[in-house]
Amino acid sequence: xxxxxxxxxxxxxxxxxxxxxxxxxxxxxxxxxxxxxxxxxxxxxxxxxxxxxxxxxxxxxxxxxxxxxxxxxxxxxxxxxxxxxxxxxxxxxxxxxxxxxxxxxxxxxxxxxxxxxxxxxxxxxxxxxxxxxxxxxxxxxxxxxxxxxxxxxxxxxxxxxxxxxxxxxxxxxxxxxxxxxxxxxxxxxxxxxxxxxxxxxxxxxxxxxxxxxxxxxxxxxxxxxxxxxxxxxxxxxxxxxxxxxxxxxxxxxxxxxxxxxxxxxxxxxxxxxxxxxxxxxxxxxxxxxxxxxxxxxxxxxxxxxxxxxxxxxxxxxxxxxxxxxxxx
Amino acid sequence: xxxxxxxxxxxxxxxxxxxxxxxxxxxxxxxxxxxxxxxxxxxxxxxxxxxxxxxxxxxxxxxxxxxxxxxxxxxxxxxxxxxxxxxxxxxxxxxxxxxxxxxxxxxxxxxxxxxxxxxxxxxxxxxxxxxxxxxxxxxxxxxxxxxxxxxxxxxxxxxxxxxxxxxxxxxxxxxxxxxxxxxxxxxxxxxxxxxxxxxxxxxxxxxxxxxxxxxxxxxxxxxxxxxxxxxxxxxxxxxxxxxxxxxxxxxxxxxxxxxxxxxxxxxxxxxxxxxxxxxxxxxxxxxxxxxxxxxxxxxxxxxxxxxxxxxxxxxxxxxxxxxxxxxxxxxxxxxxxxxxxxxxx
Numbered sequence: 090x091x092x093x094x095x096x097x098x099x100x101x102x103x104x105x106x107x108x109x110x111x112x113x114x115x116x117x118x119x120x121x122x123x124x125x126x127x128x129x130x131x132x133x134x135x136x137x138x139x140x141x142x143x144x145x146x147x148x149x150x151x152x153x154x155x156x157x158x159x160x161x162x163x164x165x166x167x168x169x170x171x172x173x174x175x176x177x178x179x180x181x182x183x184x185x186x187x188x189x190x191x192x193x194x195x196x197x198x199x200x201x202x203x204x205x206x207x208x209x210x211x212x213x214x215x216x217x218x219x220x221x222x223x224x225x226x227x228x229x230x231x232x233x234x235x236x237x238x239x240x241x242x243x244x245x246x247x248x249x250x251x252x253x254x255x256x257x258x259x260x261x262x263x264x265x266x267x268x269x270x271x272x273x274x275x276x277x278x279x280x281x282x283x284x285x286x287x288x289x290x291x292x293x294x295x296x297x298x299x300x301x302x303x304x305x306x307x308x309x310x311x312x313x314x315x316x317x318x319x320x321x322x323x324x325x326x327x328x329x330x331x332x333x334x335x336x337x338x339x340x341x342x343x344x345x346x347x348x349x350x351x352x353x354x355x356x357x358x359x360x361x362x363x364x365x366x367x368x369x370x371x372x373x374x375x376x377x378x379x380x381x382x383x384x385x386x387x388x389x390x391x392x393x394x395x396x397x398x399x400x401x402x403x404x405x406x407x408x409x410x411x412x413x414x415x416x417x
Numbered sequence: 418x419x420x421x422x423x424x425x426x427x428x429x430x431x432x433x434x435x436x437x438x439x440x441x442x443x444x445x446x447x448x449x450x451x452x453x454x455x456x457x458x459x460x461x462x463x464x465x466x467x468x469x470x471x472x473x474x475x476x477x478x479x480x481x482x483x484x485x486x487x488x489x490x491x492x493x494x495x496x497x498x499x500x501x502x503x504x505x506x507x508x509x510x511x512x513x514x515x516x517x518x519x520x521x522x523x524x525x526x527x528x529x530x531x532x533x534x535x536x537x538x539x540x541x542x543x544x545x546x547x548x549x550x551x552x553x554x555x556x557x558x559x560x561x562x563x564x565x566x567x568x569x570x571x572x573x574x575x576x577x578x579x580x581x582x583x584x585x586x587x588x589x590x591x592x593x594x595x596x597x598x599x600x601x602x603x604x605x606x607x608x609x610x611x612x613x614x615x616x617x618x619x620x621x622x623x624x625x626x627x628x629x630x631x632x633x634x635x636x637x638x639x640x641x642x643x644x645x646x647x648x649x650x651x652x653x654x655x656x657x658x659x660x661x662x663x664x665x666x667x668x669x670x671x672x673x674x675x676x677x678x679x680x681x682x683x684x685x686x687x688x689x690x691x692x693x694x695x696x697x698x699x700x701x702x703x704x705x706x707x708x709x710x711x712x713x714x715x716x717x718x719x720x721x722x723x724x725x726x727x728x729x730x731x732x733x734x735x736x737x738x739x740x741x742x743x744x745x746x747x748x749x750x751x752x753x754x755x756x757x758x759x760x761x762x
Contacts, residue, residue, distance in 0.1 A: 312680035366610035
């Protein structure tokens, strides 16, 4: 095994059970993360992007089921543990102290009846650490300062006194309390104004370069992912369609879906004439199309695409595409 | 006639009274002395962050809300003074499309009914209702229309629902459509398609469309080639003009910071933008009441170019540059450095 990888997801599949059947939200996902890198998982709503995060931390909702796959996490001593197989108790110890997951719309996760500082105290106590109050205050205040906030003032405040962006950063500071090695963020920038969003991107970039922490985040916003991430995985209909270095995936997309997505972006720079909408509708994950999930919308569709689902083909160093066009 | 004014807001203000916990209440200007003319057949984008008053502006312009002060004029008539009978005659000519298509369409009625009911009300002699509904669905790209007649809104995606909402808004044959954040709730792969649908509608039928958005990129695409963009900040319009002027050569520090804060899918440019942003935006947390208390420019707290005049004197929307329609409300507009992104295209 390659030692620079801190996390390796192999053939991970997960479904949700609903009355009408099963929703295939993650199909055969293969991804790995370099230690100290930032990986973005990009996809539209209901494409299964959050499912990947929830499946790999085993925090799926009650109707979710992991139907296969392994997630190897390399601990500090170099041993790999399979997060899918270890006991729930051991996983609980890893969560937050080594792997922190900041869920979506986290602005609303703070308890409105207690001060921000009490959240830090509660977290320390719940995880069985025996820190002194002064120690917690200093650590929390430092983390908040690092997030670009006035630490001492925020700690004394109630959550309602903070704006949405400040609360978001407070929660991220809280997630960094035990110096985790992996920080997982679900949609960190959704529901934020552009200026607040730009600030959060900057802060995340700064803590990444300061702490050398491995970051994984999910977003529906391709440009945000492009600004922050070193590596990128593009999800469509529960499948990982393309992954690689951000420059390669954005600058030279290979998969027809990624290509279409990049050219449908409405940005503030670049030629307006080149913006091209994508025709068609996204697939239903209840009854996904046979073969490649993108084939009903694909301009390069071949006979084979509607029959067989393509595997991930390697097109370049670190660049993989799930499309028959790249079969050798 | 190109420059016929179909709608105008004259000195419109909307004031809410807000209170801080256990403290004195203060007037909150959701809109402050807005003057805006909407020209016949144009594509006007109104952009701003949350709390800038863009939705309040759209609601007042659509007659859904009344201004605290000022006049709203549709086709030469002040709707705030009209009797309700007369207003109802004008009402169909201005249609409003809501932000959230999941909430604006009745989920218990079939797609056919969603369109058929208003059709029956607004058109007197319909030969074939089915044909008209099919025609409407086709015009917004829901094809094949017959397939969707007996389907329910839940069978459509967010993009499909928004198309249905657009089709429904077209039934009373409006002359003006106000579209409030219509792409913010739908997926990124449909966004461009919905905006394009509006552009095509405007070009084909000459209908006036005002689009409200928080996304500068969406506004740029929507208004390119002949439209205008207005930038709102805390209840005021701070810059207005063609996209080529407002985005190509913005003259208000706030507009510049908005552009610099919008993510682009290019790492090198992203880093350059990130370094430029502090030049136009001081990041700090300021209470709303503090911003409302200053009599000058609403951007003063965040503006690195600020001087005494900015704190005390409210800037007027004045013409700048060669583009005769490009207007900016900033005391410092002429003294800003050359726009760094101008050469990046």
